[in-house]
Amino acid sequence: MxxxxxxxxxxxxxxxxxxxxxxxxxxxxxxxxPIVVDGVSMMPTLENGDRMIVNKIGYTVGKPDRFDIVVFHAPEQKDYIKRVIGLPGDEVEYRDDILYINGEPQSEPYLDQYKAEITDGPLTEDFTLEEKIQSKTVPEGHVFVMGDNRRKSKDSRHIGAVPIEEIIGSTSIVFWPIKDMGIVK
Structure with missing residues (x-):
């Protein structure tokens, strides 16, 4: 050659x-x-160590929907994975382990497993948005997020409403471990 x-x-x-x-x-x-789930705040939906794909383009063309699982930059210079509960303008309240959005009870089937296992009180304590973020409604340009493991989640009840511009993207695809591979809701 x-x-x-x-x-x-x-x-x-x-x-x-x-x-x-x-x-x-x-x-x-x-x-x-890709992102790795760190901690137990989204159990039983997501397990510590699950590897997921984050869709970064969804919110550049659209807005978060209620119950989306999102990844966002948290105040601790860390990325969190949580579920969107309240959208801008929503009134959010928990009473007797039931989520109320704008006064209407909401179904949360992703919590059924944990609620069935708990015998020592509610999974989610009673609260109003005003008690948690000093506002009657979720502020414009923000969302209210919570982990599915309500007793062990640092979420909007502690860090406040999350600015939508801090959301990296949504995630619903687990690609590792293979036994958990699939779409989560």
């Missing part, structure tokens, strides 16, 4: 690798990124 042909082939391989790395970087920065 001639020297010129070898250099040309090497250059072609280098270009292909640069393009591949560039595309991977663009996808990770702008579209999707």
């Amino acid at each position: 001639s020297e010129k042909k070898k250099k040309n082939e090497t250059w072609e391989w280098m270009k292909a690798l640069l393009i591949a790395f560039g595309l991977a970087a663009i996808i990770r920065v702008f579209l999707f990124t």
Whole structure:
């Protein structure tokens, strides 16, 4: 093989690798990124160590929906995974282990397993939004989030309403461990 042909082939391989790395970087920065669940605040829906895919483009074109599982930058310079409970303008209240949004009771089937296992009181303590964030409604441009493991979750009850611009994206796909692979709701 001639020297010129070898250099040309090497250059072609280098270009292909640069393009591949560039595309991977663009996808990770702008579209999707992996995240590891750290802690028990979203059990039983998500387990400590679950690896998930975060969809970063969903909220650049849309807004969070109630009960979406989102990843956001928390005040502690850490990313949290929680569930959206209250949207901007919503009145949120918990009474007798039932979620009320704007006075209407809401079904939370993702909590059924934990509620069935608990015998020493409610899973979620009674509270009003005013008691937790000193506002009757979720402020504009914010969401109220909670972990599914209500007794062991640091969420909007402690850190306040989350600015929508702090949300990295939504997540619903577990890709590891293989036994837990799938879509969570």
